[in-house]
Amino acid sequence: MGVIDEVKQKLDIVEVIGEHVPLTKAGRTFRALCPFHSEKHPSFYVYPERQSWHCFGACNTGGDVFSFIMKKQGVDFGEALRLLADRVGVTIPSRLEPETGKNEREKVYQVNAAAAQYFHNLLLNAPDGEKARNYLASRGVAPESVTKFQLGFSPNSWEALKQYLVERGYAESELVAAGLLIEREAGETHDRFRNKLMFPIFDMRGRITGFGARVLDDSLPKYLNSPQTPVFDKSSTLYGINLATAAIRQQDRAVIVEGYMDVITAHQNGFNNVVASMGTSLTEKQVGALKKLTKNVMLALDADAAGGEATLRAVSYENSLNAEVKVIILPQGKDPDEVIRENAQIWQRLQEEALPIVDLSLIHISEPTRPLYISYAV
Numbered sequence: 001m002g003v004i005d006e007v008k009q010k011l012d013i014v015e016v017i018g019e020h021v022p023l024t025k026a027g028r029t030f031r032a033l034c035p036f037h038s039e040k041h042p043s044f045y046v047y048p049e050r051q052s053w054h055c056f057g058a059c060n061t062g063g064d065v066f067s068f069i070m071k072k073q074g075v076d077f078g079e080a081l082r083l084l085a086d087r088v089g090v091t092i093p094s095r096l097e098p099e100t101g102k103n104e105r106e107k108v109y110q111v112n113a114a115a116a117q118y119f120h121n122l123l124l125n126a127p128d129g130e131k132a133r134n135y136l137a138s139r140g141v142a143p144e145s146v147t148k149f150q151l152g153f154s155p156n157s158w159e160a161l162k163q164y165l166v167e168r169g170y171a172e173s174e175l176v177a178a179g180l181l182i183e184r185e186a187g188e189t190h191d192r193f194r195n196k197l198m199f200p201i202f203d204m205r206g207r208i209t210g211f212g213a214r215v216l217d218d219s220l221p222k223y224l225n226s227p228q229t230p231v232f233d234k235s236s237t238l239y240g241i242n243l244a245t246a247a248i249r250q251q252d253r254a255v256i257v258e259g260y261m262d263v264i265t266a267h268q269n270g271f272n273n274v275v276a277s278m279g280t281s282l283t284e285k286q287v288g289a290l291k292k293l294t295k296n297v298m299l300a301l302d303a304d305a306a307g308g309e310a311t312l313r314a315v316s317y318e319n320s321l322n323a324e325v326k327v328i329i330l331p332q333g334k335d336p337d338e339v340i341r342e343n344a345q346i347w348q349r350l351q352e353e354a355l356p357i358v359d360l361s362l363i364h365i366s367e368p369t370r371p372l373y374i375s376y377a378v
Helices: 003-010 013-018 065-073 077-088 104-127 127-138 143-148 160-167 172-177 239-252 260-268 285-292 306-322 335-342 345-350 359-364
Strands: 025-026 029-032 044-047 052-055 152-154 180-185 190-193 196-202 208-215 224-225 254-258 274-276 298-300 326-328
Touching: 003 065, 003 077, 003 104, 013 029, 013 044, 013 052, 013 065, 065 077, 065 104, 077 104, 104 127, 104 152, 104 160, 104 196, 104 208, 104 224, 127 196, 143 152, 143 260, 160 172, 160 190, 172 180, 172 190, 172 260, 190 239, 196 239, 239 260, 239 274, 254 285, 260 274, 260 335, 326 359, 335 345
Parallel strands: 254 274, 254 298, 298 326
Antiparallel strands: 025 029, 029 044, 044 052, 152 196, 180 190, 196 208, 208 224
C-alpha cells in the first residue's frame, strides 16, 4: 500500500471535515452549510461510505479528504498529504519517494493514485477543465458521479503531469512504467494523456491500475487507454468493478456493457451491478474475474455490427461460467447510456426480457442477416 492509500485508509473524512464545519447527520450522509461560500440552506454533503464530499450549491465541486484540505487551507496536494499524514502518524519518505522495499506493482499503484488526484482536481477547479465539465453536464453526469468515479481532466500540455509528479519525488522511469509518460528513442519523455477527459480504472480492491481517456473534440482516436503495465491488462479489466462488486454479489447477476459512460449512467440511476468490458469483446480473463462474484451474466453491447459480433462470440463462456449467459437486446442505434438516460424503466424491462445467448445464436444461424437489436424507439 502506498503512502496516499495508507493515509486515506486511516482517516475518517467525517471527522476531518467536522473539525472545520458543523455536520448534521442526514440518513447515510452528513450535510452542512458550505464552508466555501455563503448560503442559508445546506448544500454541502459528506459521504462516509465513499469517503468523499460535494457541494451542490454555488461551488459545485467536491472530492476526497485531500481536496477538502487543499481548498480549505489553500495548500497544494503535497502539503495536504503531509498535514494529513502527520495527523494519522504515517511517515512520508524524503521528497515523497516511493517507499523502499515496495515492489514495482506497488510503485505503479502509488503513482497512479497521485496522477488520478491531480487529474480530478483539475477537472473540478481548473479553468481549462471547463470544457470537460461542460461535456459531462451535456451527458447528464451528476456532480456526485464525477466524485464517485474520480473523473479527471488532463491539461493540453506535454509535460504538466510529468513536472507535477517529478516535483513530488517520483522518478521519470516510474511514470514510464505506469504508462503515464511516453519515452522516445532519444530518452526524452512526455505526458501520454493531454487535453482529455480522464477515467481512472480501478481493480476489485479499489487500486487504480490505469486510465481511459476521451477526446473533447472530433479528433481520432476518440478513446485512449493506458498501455500494458505491471498492473494494467486491458483484457482482464472490468471498468466499474470496484463499485459494482457488492451489488453483483447481492443480486447474483452482472451486466456487462461496453463503455465508461454506460457504466456511469447505469450506476447514477441505481443499476449498480453494471461493469464495462473495456471494448466490444468480452475475454476469458474478464469472465474469470466475474466468476468469483456470480455465474449469472447479461451482455448489453452496443446495437451495431461490432457489438452483435462480440455478443455472438461470447456464447462459449457459458461453459466457463457453468451457467446461462443472457443478452439484453437494445433498441436500434441506442447504447445503454442513451436508453437509461431517456427511460430507466425501459432499461429495466429490457433486462427482464433478455434472451439466452444460445437462442440468439440459433436465430443468427437460421437468419444470418437479421440484426441483433429491436426496432422500437425509446
